[in-house]
Amino acid sequence: MPEPARQDRHVRHLDARSLRGLAHPLRMQLLDSLRFSGPATASQLAERLGESSGATSYHLRQLAAHGFVEDDPERGKGRERWWRAADDGLYFDDALFTDASPAVRGAVDMVMHQVATKHTQELYTWLGNRHTWPQEWVPGTDMSDMTLRLTPRLANELIEKMHALVESYRDLPEAVDAPDAERVRIHTHTFPISTD
Structure with missing residues (x-):
């Protein structure tokens, strides 16, 4: 499912309340699945994620109560309920990381660890399957690390520039209809890091 064009993208800013509604491993998996694989029913998501449909139904309702997912009115017949992601991405407000509430800080930690786990799983999946991709993709992949000496202000500036650079590639006409274009x-x- 192609990602929406940049002008149509909606990134949700997380606050303390919505963060607590998201901070559950299965909820994050459900949201990721809907964002990356498109709309689905609770039963389809249960099969996809190896969960019971009761569990997926419950957590989808919780996600809906916090505005992360919504009904997809273009799909479904009768009692069949289809869900879709309400947003294209999530943004952490920096204040969440220093919130006075232990519950909020715990939710931040849980969500951040889930994101790190997802990144690791995606990388391992690529490494295990890279031999199945065309040879042209070899120079189009990267697994680099670099160490710089920066102030917090410079680190933030670097992050903003990296994000802007990535966004500048989102809707390039060259990739929209290209037969060899893939989601990346x-x-x-x-x-x-500590230097000790």
């Missing part, structure tokens, strides 16, 4: 995942991780 880009992970960026920027964090300080």
Whole structure:
């Protein structure tokens, strides 16, 4: 399912309440599945994720209560309920990382660890399957690490520039109808390390 054009993209800013509604491993998996694989029913998601349809139904309703998913009115017949992601991405407000509430900080930690786990799984999947991709993709992949000495301000500036660069590639006409164009995942991780 192609991602929406940049002007149609909606990135949701997480606040303390919505973050607590998302902070569950299965909810995050459900949301990722709907965002990356498109609309589905609770039963389809249960099969896809190896869960019971009761569990997926419950957590989909919780996600809907917090505005992360919504009914897809273009699909479904009778009692069949289709769900779709309400947003194209999520954005953490920096204040969440220093919130006074232990519950909020715990939710931040849980969500961030789930994101890191998802990134690791995606990378392992690529490494295990890269031999099945055409040879032309070899120079189009990267697994690099670099170490710089930066201030917090410079690190933030670097992150903003990296994100802007990635966004500038989102809707290039060259890739829209190209037969060899594929969806590409880009992970960026920027964090300080101890020099001890």
